[in-house]
Amino acid sequence: MVEVLGKEEHEGMEAVGGEGKVVKWLAEIPADEYVLKGNSACAGCTAMIALRYALKASRATGRKTLLLVGACCMVVCEGVYPNTAYNVPTLDTAFACTASMASGVEAALKSFGRRDVNVIAFAGDGGTVDIGIQALSGAVERGHNFLYVCYDNEAYCNTGMQRSGATPPCARTTTTPGGKREKKKDVPRIMAAHGIPYVATACPSYPIDLYEKFKRAFSIEGPKYIHILTPCPVSWRFPTSKGVEMGKLAVRTGMWTLYEVEHGVFRLSPPSRRVVLRGDVVPVEKYLRAQGRFNGITDEEVERIQKMVYQELEWFKEAAARRKLW
Amino acid sequence: MQEEEVFVTGNEAVARAVKLAKPNVIAAYPITPQTEIVEVLARYVESGELKSEYIHVESEHSAMAACIGAASMGARVFTATSSHGFLYMCEMIFWASIARLPIVMANVNRALGPGWNIWADLKDAMSHRDAGWIQFYTASVQEAYDTTLMAFRIAEDQRVMLPTMVNLEGFVLSHVMQPLRLVDEAEYDRFLPPVRIPHALNFERPHTLGTLISPEHNYLVQYDNNRCMRAADDVIAEVEREFERMSGRRYGAVMKYRCDDAETLVIAMGTLAKEAEVACDSLREKGEKIGVLRLRQLRPFPKAFLEEVKRLTAERFIIIDRAYSSGYGGILAEEVKAKLYDLGLKKEVKSIIAGLGGQDVPHEALEKMFMDKRGGEVWFGV
Amino acid sequence: MVWSMSESDEGKHEIEIRIHSRGGQGGVTAAKMLAVAASLEGKYSTAFSIYGAERRGSPTASFTRISNREIRKYSQIRKPDCVIVMDPTIASVVDVTEGLKPGGKLLINVGNNSTDLERFRDYEVYAVDATRVSLRFDLKVAGIPVLNVPMVGAAARLGIISLDSAKQAILKVLGGGSVVTSLARYAGTTALDGTESLPSTMRKNLMAAELAYKETKRLNGSG
Structure with missing residues (x-):
């Protein structure tokens, strides 16, 4: 694993933000923290990196932040009443309604004439891909001005890793002890099909890319959607020190592709360009064998997933060539 | 003051009352026999007579969730539902009361399926008598109007801060047309002060609503809820007396x-x-x-x-x-x-x-x- | 002839009307117009309909209750004092006199049908060709003759409401939006002022109501 990642150490600091014209460095990201010390995130949690960068990026816009958190790990991370670890006004929501509660928040702000607030709805894959997809679809269709972030740890990890629609094939969860048989539901593309102004995928292993995508989203009026793969050391069963590496492996193997769809224009993000366009693909087996959740996976299954990845990469290659999705 | 009288359905009466209350946000999803309420409100908003943000939610669950989101920001909100829609928002109905949000909802009572039946039945609301909502049951077009007007004042009272439901029976009341005496807008503005939700989110001193709550605290939240529900009994009587002074119409529990x-x-x-x-x-x-x-x-x-x-x-x-x-x-x-x-x-x-x-x-x-x-x-x- | 509506006169302080029409013909609006007309005369009234199964063109029924005290009945009307048949073809498919009290009033739009009215001889029967009246003033909605306006005009012949209040009610209901009546109605002023300034379609509606009123004939008994 280390040998694969070694040469890509500084990948996240590559030119991003379009056709390689803008250079951003980690040092330019605000040092302010809105997730406070003492929060109860697990060691090595990558979802927390995503939330931290979302709040930092929101701060950088000069506007206020209003955070909604679906029923997910990020609620638990706040701590227990009367304490909270989030230093922005935060509304915790029921499972299915992160997007619809955000609709109400946004409408109230509109009614008060406030245009200086970034509304961020933050929910996990269960709350987005499964139980919350109706509310999400409705909210983005109505055109509310908010950013919906799905942090995807590919299962109901908050409750001990049960299968979700975002679980990849062959992953062992407590409700798929023999491995999931079906594919992962592709919500970013479902969101893109809604024709909303901004859809992106991201991964905290590429923090500048992630940060820039948040900032891009905040600069756009209307519904925005960012889907972030957040490797979970506890549920995926890998060492807590390897979260960033695991995310990079997901991207380098093509298990997760980073891109943006802005006003219908598809754009591969730099870390995925070499994978998709130059075919510089790390075999998927490296990714699968590094995680306990794929324990017992057969060679045939690995082969099947590898095939699936190649098909996906082909789609992304075509999309990159076509540029306009709608 | 020139008192006006109109001849309208129970549904339209509710919509007219809501118009006077000028909610910041209306989250609406149609369902028979409630639909006319959200249709009339949509007309008011479209014509500019009512300056509310009107959210065309995709379900009742989202309707109540949007109301909760808006009220958590300190907004006055309204929604209406019935029957299956009521039960579809069930989770959020409880959420609204535990969150102590003064949401006003009209529920046009209707039976539950299977066997589609759109007619009057109180099972929708009565099955939720433990949901922590103030529940009114009305018996005329005038009463549906007057009770809706009072509901905002009761729900938003600082001693109460609880969601309030105005029930009117499907068709027999929602669709029957009766004369309705209107309340003067300026007088109602004096009757209903601007909404103030003390625990609403704000940017000056950020706090979190709804985080984990341990067994050491949860029962206190529930106790508080019950205490305010009991206090509401006197507040309702007080508001009814004041409403009588304004309108000349007397109501009691x-x-x-x-x-x-x-x-x-x-x-x-x-x-x-x-x-x-x-x-x-x-x-x-x-x-x-x-x-x-x-x-x-x-x-x-x-x-x-x-x-x-x-x-x-x-x-x-x-x-x-x-x-x-x-x-x-x-x-x-x-x-x-x-x-x-x-x-x-x-x-x-x-x-x-x-x-x-x-x-x-x-x-x-x-x-x-x-x-x-x-x-x-x-x-x-x- | 105005029906007694005194409270002591038990059973007569309330008049229940059933209107037969087909979905889309404006039966509910007719019920509303009658109720508004009664309201203009200082009476209590409610209007409602049978809901649920109504489909365009299918037979349907609407109702008006008029009383001199608050109406507390929300049940269906099963024994009407008066039946109004708006659609000339409906009497052959629906038992329009079902539950009608003996001696009750029956107002029928006969259209150009040769409706056998003899079978209604137990009731006080009034007939009018409202379809012709409507067509004469070119009152159509989506190509269908408007029947509720002439029938409400004709209903004034039954002594339940006056022609003046019928016309005023038509004006208010067709005026669109909500029907605003002033509490000044209790002073009994129902005169129509300024009809000449009304839009022509509104004037035509009022003329149709008046013509239907004039052309309505009582077929049996005196009156």
């Missing part, structure tokens, strides 16, 4: 009709209680000493009811329910019986289950059932 010397007391809610009054008049002419006590408020269960029951001398109680608890009994009947026990009163109680799924209950039939001296539970038509 219980509305008595020829009760004082009654030997038989009929207890009912909504339009069935009005129909019972007609039966009562007829029986009075035949020499029967009978009266009708209409319960306008199911939650908080009114102290006024207990006081009246203590004071009245009737020995025979007939309780009409348009909803029942399967394997137990008429919901109102059982509640009344429990309260009689509290009061140490032993009465002869007859429970009538009538009007389910829009079953037509004419006053002649009620008269017959009232005269039938048998006690126990009777299902009209069975």
Whole structure:
């Protein structure tokens, strides 16, 4: 694993933000923290990196932040009443309604004439891909001005890793002890099909890319959607020190592709360009064998997933060539 | 002041009341027989007569969630629903009351499927009597309007801060057209102060709403909820008195009709209680000493009811329910019986289950059932 | 002839009207117009309909209750004092006199049908060709003759409401939006002022109501 990642150490600091014209460095990201010390995130949690960068990026816009958190790990991370670890006004929501509660928040702000607030709805894959997809679809269709972030740890990890629609094939969860048989539901593309102004995928292993995508989203009026793969050391069963590496492996193997769809224009993000366009693909087996959740996976299954990845990469290659999705 | 009168349906009356209350946000999803409320409100918003943010939610669950989101920001909000829609938002109904948000909702009572039935039935609302909402049951177009006007003031009272539900029965009240006297806008503006939700989110001193709460604290939240629900009983009476000063129309938690010397007391809610009054008049002419006590408020269960029951001398109680608890009994009947026990009163109680799924209950039939001296539970038509 | 509506006169302080029409013909609006007209005369009234199964073109029924005290009945009307048949073809498929009290009033739009009215001889029968009246003033909605306006005009012949209040009610209901009546109605002023300034379609509606009123004939008994 280390040998694969070694040469890509500084990948996240590559030119991003379009056709390689803008250079951003980690040092330019605000040092302010809105997730406070003492929060109860697990060691090595990558979802927390995503939330931290979302709040930092929101701060950088000069506007206020209003955070909604679906029923997910990020609620638990706040701590227990009367304490909270989030230093922005935060509304915790029921499972299915992160997007619809955000609709109400946004409408109230509109009614008060406030245009200086970034509304961020933050929910996990269960709350987005499964139980919350109706509310999400409705909210983005109505055109509310908010950013919906799905942090995807590919299962109901908050409750001990049960299968979700975002679980990849062959992953062992407590409700798929023999491995999931079906594919992962592709919500970013479902969101893109809604024709909303901004859809992106991201991964905290590429923090500048992630940060820039948040900032891009905040600069756009209307519904925005960012889907972030957040490797979970506890549920995926890998060492807590390897979260960033695991995310990079997901991207380098093509298990997760980073891109943006802005006003219908598809754009591969730099870390995925070499994978998709130059075919510089790390075999998927490296990714699968590094995680306990794929324990017992057969060679045939690995082969099947590898095939699936190649098909996906082909789609992304075509999309990159076509540029306009709608 | 020039008092105006219009001739409208119960639904339109509710919409007109909401217009006066000027909610910041309306989250609306149509469902028969409530749809007219959200349609009329949509017209008001479209024409600019009402400056609300109107969210065309994709479901009732989202309707209540959006109301909760908006109210958590300190907004005045309104939604309307019925039947399946009501149950679809069930999770959020409880959420709203535990979150102590003064959301006002009109619920047009309708039966539940399967077997699609769009007609009046109180099971939707009564199955949620424990949801922590103030619940009103209205019995005329005017009352639906007046109660909606009062609901905002009651819900938003600092001593209450609880969601409030105004029930009107599907079709028999939602779609019947009656004359409606309107309240003057300027007067209502004085009656209903701007909304202030003390725990709403703000940017000056950020806090979190709804985080994990341990067993050391959760029961205190629930206790507080109950304390305010009980306080609401007095607040409602106070608001009703003030409403009377403004409109000249008097309401109370219980509305008595020829009760004082009654030997038989009929207890009912909504339009069935009005129909019972007609039966009562007829029986009075035949020499029967009978009266009708209409319960306008199911939650908080009114102290006024207990006081009246203590004071009245009737020995025979007939309780009409348009909803029942399967394997137990008429919901109102059982509640009344429990309260009689509290009061140490032993009465002869007859429970009538009538009007389910829009079953037509004419006053002649009620008269017959009232005269039938048998006690126990009777299902009209069975 | 105005029906007694005194409270002491038990059973007569309330008038229940059933209107037969087909879905889309404006039966509910007719019920509303009658109720508004009664309201203009200082009476209590409610209007409602049978809901649920109504489909365009299918037979439907609407109702008006008029009383001199608050109306507390929300049950269906099963024994009307008066039946109004708006659609000339409906009497052959629906028992329009079902529940009609003996001696009750029956107002029928006979259209150009040769409706056998003899079978209604137990009732006080009034007939009018409202379809012709409507067509004469070119009152159509979506190509269908408007029947509720002439029938409400004709209903004034039954003595339940006056022609003046019928016309005023038509004006208010067709005026769109909500029907605003002033509480000044209790002073009994129902005169129509300024009809000449009304839009022409509104004037035509009022003329149709008036013509239907004039052309309505009582077929049996006196009156």
